Amino acid sequence: MKHKNVLVIGAGIAGLTSALEIADRGITVHLVEKNSSIGGHVQRFCCKAVDDVCTKCGACLLKDRIDRIKSHPNVKIYPDSYISDISKSKSKFSIQIKQNNKHTSVDVNAVIVATGFTPFDAKMKGRFGYGRIPYVFTGLDIEEHFKEKGEFRLLDDVPKRAAFIQCVGSRDEHLNKGYCSRVCCRYALRLVMMLREAFPEIKVDIFYMDIQSSGKEFNMLYDQCKNDSGIEFIKSIPTRAQEIPEIKSVRVLYEDVTKAKLVERDYNLLVLSIGIMPSEDSKMIEGLLGLNTDEFGFFEPVDNFSTRTNVQGVFLSGTCEGPKSISESIQHAEKAGLDVMGYL
Amino acid sequence: MSKQIRVNRDILIIGGGIAGITAAVYLGKQGHKVTLIEREEKLGGRLDNLFSVYGLDISPKDFMWEQISKLKAFSNVDIFTCAELVETERYVGNFKSKLKIKNSKPVEVKHGAIIVATGIDVSTPKMDCNSQGIINHTHLEDYIADSKIRRLSKVVFLCDFDSEDFQVMALSTLKNALLLREKLSCEVSVLSRNIKVAGKKFEQLYTTAREKGVVFSAVEGIDVRSLQLICDWLIIGENILPSQGTEELSGILGVERDKQGFFQNNNVHFMPNLSNRKGIFFAGACHIDAGLNDILDDSLTAAYAAHNLLANDIIEIAEKTAEVDEEKCALCLTCLRSCPHKAIDIDFSREAGKKTAKIIEEACFGCGICTSLCPSRAIQLSGYEDEKIVELVGGFLDEIHS
Numbered sequence: 001m002k003h004k005n006v007l008v009i010g011a012g013i014a015g016l017t018s019a020l021e022i023a024d025r026g027i028t029v030h031l032v033e034k035n036s037s038i039g040g041h042v043q044r045f046c047c048k049a050v051d052d053v054c055t056k057c058g059a060c061l062l063k064d065r066i067d068r069i070k071s072h073p074n075v076k077i078y079p080d081s082y083i084s085d086i087s088k089s090k091s092k093f094s095i096q097i098k099q100n101n102k103h104t105s106v107d108v109n110a111v112i113v114a115t116g117f118t119p120f121d122a123k124m125k126g127r128f129g130y131g132r133i134p135y136v137f138t139g140l141d142i143e144e145h146f147k148e149k150g151e152f153r154l155l156d157d158v159p160k161r162a163a164f165i166q167c168v169g170s171r172d173e174h175l176n177k178g179y180c181s182r183v184c185c186r187y188a189l190r191l192v193m194m195l196r197e198a199f200p201e202i203k204v205d206i207f208y209m210d211i212q213s214s215g216k217e218f219n220m221l222y223d224q225c226k227n228d229s230g231i232e233f234i235k236s237i238p239t240r241a242q243e244i245p246e247i248k249s250v251r252v253l254y255e256d257v258t259k260a261k262l263v264e265r266d267y268n269l270l271v272l273s274i275g276i277m278p279s280e281d282s283k284m285i286e287g288l289l290g291l292n293t294d295e296f297g298f299f300e301p302v303d304n305f306s307t308r309t310n311v312q313g314v315f316l317s318g319t320c321e322g323p324k325s326i327s328e329s330i331q332h333a334e335k336a337g338l339d340v341m342g343y344l
Numbered sequence: 345m346s347k348q349i350r351v352n353r354d355i356l357i358i359g360g361g362i363a364g365i366t367a368a369v370y371l372g373k374q375g376h377k378v379t380l381i382e383r384e385e386k387l388g389g390r391l392d393n394l395f396s397v398y399g400l401d402i403s404p405k406d407f408m409w410e411q412i413s414k415l416k417a418f419s420n421v422d423i424f425t426c427a428e429l430v431e432t433e434r435y436v437g438n439f440k441s442k443l444k445i446k447n448s449k450p451v452e453v454k455h456g457a458i459i460v461a462t463g464i465d466v467s468t469p470k471m472d473c474n475s476q477g478i479i480n481h482t483h484l485e486d487y488i489a490d491s492k493i494r495r496l497s498k499v500v501f502l503c504d505f506d507s508e509d510f511q512v513m514a515l516s517t518l519k520n521a522l523l524l525r526e527k528l529s530c531e532v533s534v535l536s537r538n539i540k541v542a543g544k545k546f547e548q549l550y551t552t553a554r555e556k557g558v559v560f561s562a563v564e565g566i567d568v569r570s571l572q573l574i575c576d577w578l579i580i581g582e583n584i585l586p587s588q589g590t591e592e593l594s595g596i597l598g599v600e601r602d603k604q605g606f607f608q609n610n611n612v613h614f615m616p617n618l619s620n621r622k623g624i625f626f627a628g629a630c631h632i633d634a635g636l637n638d639i640l641d642d643s644l645t646a647a648y649a650a651h652n653l654l655a656n657d658i659i660e661i662a663e664k665t666a667e668v669d670e671e672k673c674a675l676c677l678t679c680l681r682s683c684p685h686k687a688i689d690i691d692f693s694r695e696a697g698k699k700t701a702k703i704i705e706e707a708c709f710g711c712g713i714c715t716s717l718c719p720s721r722a723i724q725l726s727g728y729e730d731e732k733i734v735e736l737v738g739g740f741l742d743e744i745h746s
Contacts, residue, residue, distance in 0.1 A: 180543075182542040210538035213538065214634075215633070216606075304400075328638075
């Protein structure tokens with residue numbers, strides 16, 4: 001077999017997994033990443049163990065992959081880089097990689113798109129006051145904070161009441177986001193348990209549409225939350241949040257659907273469980289490669305059962321194809337690696 | 345130079361449903377000799393009994409038939425129906441298994457890896473009343489397939505009855521509700537606590553169902569047993585259970601299960617398809633709760649992992665494995681009992697009275713559990729020998745003291 005080259009766009013958990021899968025088979029991988037460090041979004045996620053017991057979020061699965069890829073003889077990493085041009089001739093792609101001001105040109109036999117996602121910008125849901133009210137955070141903020149500090153110190157005082165609002169930027173037709181982001185229920189319940197562990201006195205309300213409790217043993221975590229007297233599930237999405245500076249709180253207005261009444265509640269901490277959006281770079285990649293996307297902007301595979309795209313030799317890996325959890329991304333990325341190996 | 349052992353490239357697949365067949369087709373194509381065993385008389389599993397599946401344009405029966413004919417075209421795939429696994433000996437790369445086959449002599453196979461694809465079972469929740477109008481999804485699929493449906497005016501789907509429905513059952517509810525609505529134009533309502541849409545294009549299915557007139561009602565906080573429902577059919581979502589025999593099989597193979605009894609210990613480091621033993625992989629519904637789409641992905645990655653392991657006829661032994669000091673070992677069997685990876689055996693090659701424990705290097709994960717438990721300190725993990733650790737810790741302590 002003649003020596004083959006593959007381009008992987010994006011060095012998040014999916015890109016890394018696909019790259020390793022292929023590089024281990026003796027194929028040279030060119031890994032292009034727009035940021036200066038590899039690892040993508042997962043490096044911002046914290047370990048979500050509760051009471052020192054692993055809750056299987058998968059955030060720890062990244063480090064091993066980073067270590068392996070950095071010392072892999074078949075992988076060439078291009079940090080701080082963009083793809084400036086792609087041209088296809090027969091079964092070959094010639095790629096122009098722009099790294100700072102340096103241009104590199106490589107020829108590859110296949111391309112894996114692993115451009116990942118962009119977290120939903122909570123400011124687009126202005127009525128929840130993100131960015132305006134100091135007690136409103138996103139789930140990602142909390143994760144990053146835990147990751148950095150190892151404990152919760154976002155507020156001056158110990159929070160007594162907290163609320164989570166689910167589906168912020170998911171399942172929302174006003175924003176043309178008619179899809180479920182799959183991960184928010186899981187991370188929110190884990191974060192709720194972490195807060196309950198950090199502050200045993202805290203009461204947490206969870207505003208939700210439907211809890212997506214699928215996944216291994218996840219129903220058990222959900223049951224545990226339901227049986228916890230400090231956690232209340234409220235089937236309603238609040239309409240607005242306003243700051244009450246005198247009591248350092250945020251007042252949330254929602255409809256109690258069981259009583260058909262409007263209710264107001266005050267919280268010291270409001271967490272918005274933001275969802276997954278197509279990556280901001282996917283438009284550019286779409287243009288360069290001519291890929292099909294679905295109505296929400298995620299890349300679309302040719303059929304339900306593969307990672308192949310409408311362009312021969314181009315494959316999808318991870319959340320650029322649709323929302324996925326870390327372990328689901330890894331699996332999808334392995335499948336992409338498999339499809340590429342079959343193609344070469 | 346790391347050590348290597350020669351391995352057998354053959355693969356045993358347990359379960360002839362869609363997961364097992366998908367894996368077998370892939371491995372057959374890669375040139376592995378595959379032995380596929382199925383407990384029932386024919387291949388196909390649960391998918392073969394369904395009328396339709398979301399995400400599949402053709403009927404599941406046709407899809408199954410296509411896959412089975414692909415499988416049967418391979419000369420390197422042996423299929424045994426009415427067959428069960430009785431015993432598996434030895435370790436990754438060189439397993440030896442005994443199969444019990446109905447009305448035939450037992451068969452012994454040698455293989456390098458195992459894929460477990462035993463699927464699921466379902467059970468209908470107990471209702472207080474008995475009525476012909478109360479049916480489950482399995483019945484419903486049969487009725488639709490046989491076109492035995494009389495005129496109906498109102499159908500109610502009851503979800504999350506005993507506990508939260510599994511994703512696959514919730515998906516079946518959405519699909520069947522839409523199907524009945526479109527086919528019979530009857531009134532269809534769905535009572536559930538949570539609509540589960542966490543999958544590719546599931547939300548679209550939910551939206552379409554609502555647009556076509558299926559009525560969804562939340563029953564959170566309401567005891568559904570106290571409701572009075574007037575309808576022709578009450579369709580209850582079944583509980584999903586580990587397939588019958590899962591417990592025995594996990595005993596035979598020495599693989600762990602999760603707290604709900606399904607295969608695969610809930611450990612992120614084993615995701616997606618690994619087990620606590622090297623060379624044994626899981627595929628399909630026996631370890632994940634997902635729609636067909638994800639089941640196919642999962643089976644392929646399991647098959648790929650097995651292929652990857654055996655592709656080169658050899659496997660390299662990791663540098664960090666445990667080692668037994670034969671002088672010190674008293675054969676107390678603490679290590680043998682505590683090894684979660686079944687990587688310790690008794691060295692029978694030695695004469696009586698001098699037998700010791702033996703680490704199976706190819707099966708060892710290098711976790712260090714035996715090392716720390718051995719009462720006579722006869723086991724060391726290479727790279728983490730006691731002296732080295734003492735030296736490291738000692739230097740660290742000196743630093744603190746100074």
